[in-house]
Amino acid sequence: MKNTPSQLKILSIDIGGSHIKATILNIKGELKMEYDKVATPAPASPENVIKAIQTLVKKFPGYDRISVGFPGYVKNGVIKTAPNLSTKLWADFDLAKKLTDVLGKPTQVVNDADMQGLGVVxxxxxxxxxxxxxxxxxxxxxxxxxxxxxxxxxxxxxxxxxxxxxxxxxxxxxxxxxxxxxxxxxxxxxxxxxxxxxxxxxxxxxxxxxxxxxxxxxxxxxNADGIKGGARLWLNDDDSKTKRAIATPTA
Structure with missing residues (x-):
């Protein structure tokens, strides 16, 4: 991802066991709006969580990319485990692709602690x-x-x-x-x-x-520090020092 546009806006989402939080960042990780959140639905199935995210971001200003921190093991945007949400419901669910399809923007999904790490180290x-x-x-x-x-x-x-x-x-x-x-x-x-x-x-x-x-x-x-890691996922490879599979919208 070369020459990342400096004006890029990133929707950064943190999915937690009790709440789903989100904000809009610029590529420097600076907040462009205050955080907003909704309760994590019960049961926290993929369908219910995605609906909650849609409700949460419905009135957000425009964004170009999406970064998601998820509480479990994530491989190339696909959920492998979700111990505090239900691995049975989430196993092998391609969250990156689904959110890309639903929200219409390229999406990266990583473990929530990994995203927090990128934001604070x-x-x-x-x-x-x-x-x-x-x-x-x-x-x-x-x-x-x-x-x-x-x-x-x-x-x-x-x-x-x-x-x-x-x-x-x-x-x-x-x-x-x-x-x-x-x-x-x-x-x-x-x-x-x-x-x-x-x-x-x-x-x-x-x-x-x-x-x-x-x-x-x-x-x-x-958590405010951590969610800023969502911006670093979209820096060019030389700057971000991390590389993840990216789901992009289909034509």
């Missing part, structure tokens, strides 16, 4: 991004390059529990803030030992619930 060394929300999202970038996505949330951590089950939204609600924070501290020690990251960025709605002091190379970021 400084591009120096090994940077890790985690999201503490309905589930546990992770992304890794080296010198600004997005590395292959791993669903670390589904690794076991204790007594048959995965990271999702151990520190996800349900664990916070069930165990309470104090115990949940102790669990988070344990997870942070594991991440520090395993990845030896230069910087850890912590996003997601439950990052507000952290009560302990963070290391100097840890930084809390907002």
């Amino acid at each position: 400084k591009g120096k060394g090994l940077e890790m991004v985690i999201t503490l929300g309905t589930g546990f999202g992770t992304a890794l970038l080296m010198d600004g390059h997005l590395l292959p996505h791993f669903e670390l949330a589904h690794l076991p951590i204790k007594e048959g529990k995965t990271y999702d089950q151990y520190i996800g939204e349900r664990a916070l609600e069930k165990e309470g803030k104090e115990k949940w924070n102790k669990r988070i501290q344990k997870v942070f020690e594991i991440l520090k030992t395993v990845f030896n990251y230069d910087t850890l960025y912590i996003g997601g709605g439950n990052s507000d619930e952290l009560t302990f002091k963070l290391d100097k190379n840890m930084k809390i970021v907002t």
Whole structure:
């Protein structure tokens, strides 16, 4: 994608377990309108989510491209897993193509933590991004390059529990803030030992619930910061340092 037009407008969408958020960005990642959101429908089937997106963006100003962050494993715009929405409903659903057909603009879909990572990292060394929300999202970038996505949330951590089950939204609600924070501290020690990251960025709605002091190379970021990653998906290859399959409208 050479010579990306500087005036390009990008519809950036973040699909979450509780809400679907969207805004319009310029190619620099600057907001051209305030965020808007709707509740994630239940059941969160592809059809219901797409209808919710159509309703959400109906009165948005014009845009040229679409970027989507999705909570699961995404391969070339096709959903492979959706643990917090229903993998059974989403498996092998080509979300990029469907949104392109419905909204009429070229679309890229990536994992939500990956998109957040593109929006927040400084591009120096090994940077890790985690999201503490309905589930546990992770992304890794080296010198600004997005590395292959791993669903670390589904690794076991204790007594048959995965990271999702151990520190996800349900664990916070069930165990309470104090115990949940102790669990988070344990997870942070594991991440520090395993990845030896230069910087850890912590996003997601439950990052507000952290009560302990963070290391100097840890930084809390907002969902607003993360959704800006939608712009970097459309930079030319030399600038974006990432490459994704793009669904384009059919004639």
